Amino acid sequence: MNRRKRTGILINGSTELAEQLAKEIVDKYEVIMIEEPNPGLVMMKMRETSKRSLFYLGEVFVTECKVQINRCLGIGILKGNDPKLAHHLAVIDAAYNAGLIETFKWEEALLLQQQEINRKKQSFSSAVLKTKVNFETMDVQ
């Protein structure tokens, strides 16, 4: 599973999963803290649809953490103020970067979480689509 999909599942899914996966690593390996979870900003670059040019939409407040396992760096970063989750994400990222054997068994749990996210998204869509307008042509007298 690639990093984009993995981080998406861990951030949008239950925080318990990230906690559980990070715990597996912390209990077994030496995790060196490189950068304590700290606040910062990410500037958002946007493509507008009129001339299709680029501009800056504004910044988003983030929490970022960096750790090292077996000399491999891991980054945990997410929108908002969540030092705990940022740390868990960093540990999981470092575990993948270090190719730790535990990571090979995580695929199933991540895919299950993805299914749960999809279910919630489906439910959200159902509710929103109830507001879709059904036009009826009026009879001309």
Add this chain to the structure above:
Amino acid sequence: MGYVAVKGGTRAIEESIKRLKFERVKKGTVLDVHKIETGMRGLIDQVMSESSLFSEILAAIAIKQAEGNPEEAVFLLRAYRSTLSRKHYSRTISSEDMLTERRISASFKDIPGGQILGATTDYTHRLLDFGLMMESEEEALQWLEGFEEENGQQENVTDLAKLPKVLDYLRKEGLMPECSDDDREPDDVTKKSLEFPSTRSQRLQILTRGQTGALTSLAYAVIRGYGALHPTVGELRVGSLPVCIDNPFNQYNDEDDSYYIGEIKATETEMLIPVTVEKERGKKEIKFEIGYGICLGQNETKAIAMGILDHALQTGNKEYPTGDEEFVLYHIDSVESTGFISHLKMPHYVTFQSKLDSVRKTKKQEAESKEESSLCK
């Protein structure tokens, strides 16, 4: 009269700040930040948009501290933002990836994917709901339960994350020229001061962080006659945009290797503006131009106003103040405009005294010359 430098007022200032707190808590009620965040969506979105900083919780704290005054809350957030480091730049965000929760067009009834009203006050009666005075959390939770049951799980044919754009439809139909990606790196007005003529990226950045009221008033002026535009909303969408950053250790900036950091809510509009173009042999033809608007949160009036002003500035008709980029871009920022206007109440003793001196001197000279002329007679 000489000038005298004065100091003092420390105690008065300290007591004034105490009174400010007194005014906030004097009724013995303390607003819960979480309740502000969840119950004041409109104000939160406005403050985030004008601060150019997406964080609901920070906006809620700022609103609490500012006692609901948006200009003060924006000032607080901009000040806090300046203490944080900018860690990354996002990958390019595209509104084609928006998970839409509201999407309408005022130009076309039958748009691909349909008109989705989402949450809007557009069709409410605007009658004050006195029942809200007695609303309890228990009641709200009960209502929520019923709402969720009512919606249930349905098989959706429309994918809200892949709604086609109205503009793409028009481009495909040949009603609007095709447009290829312009990948030039944008300018950043927070890093380098604005210079004229401005670039498109500077204009859009200033407009999107502009004060809602200022943008709305100027856009209204454009339509009323100070710009002669008659725009229609081609498409307005509200939804969540995914934000990702590149892996700093991957030089190829591969999307699959990027970090997803979360999603932000935004409102985007594409305004269609009819323009008459003269063809050969005096033949006239109508074509459509686009005004683009987007802002953080659900701020529909602001996004529409931005689209109108984007087009007015793109056209740059100096006949109207709204076509003058210096006039528009220098006056719509909340912190700059409210900061300047409100600074007028800060002590100006020296500058005012110097003006007073000039007036006294002139009066004295006038009196002396009057006296001299009466003596000559």
